[in-house]
Amino acid sequence: MHSGRLVLRVTDDGRTRTDPAPGGSGGFGLVGMAGAVDALGGHLEAGPAAEGGWRVQASLPLGRPSARSS
Structure with a gap:
């Protein structure tokens, strides 16, 4: 935690998988996370x-x- 915030970091080593992920992507990736x-x-x-x-x-x-202003 950093000054009232939760920081979550995920990294990988950059090695390519040779087998596809089970079930495909099935998600919205970085757009959904953002x-x-x-x-x-x-x-x-x-x-x-x-x-x-x-x-x-x-x-x-x-x-x-908190309530966000638009």
């Missing part, structure tokens, strides 16, 4: 990791969501 994180008042970053592979990081506020 929408969900935004709806919770958070921030999503995704891109190549410095060490190779890929990194996705979400930062979410802790506590009750």
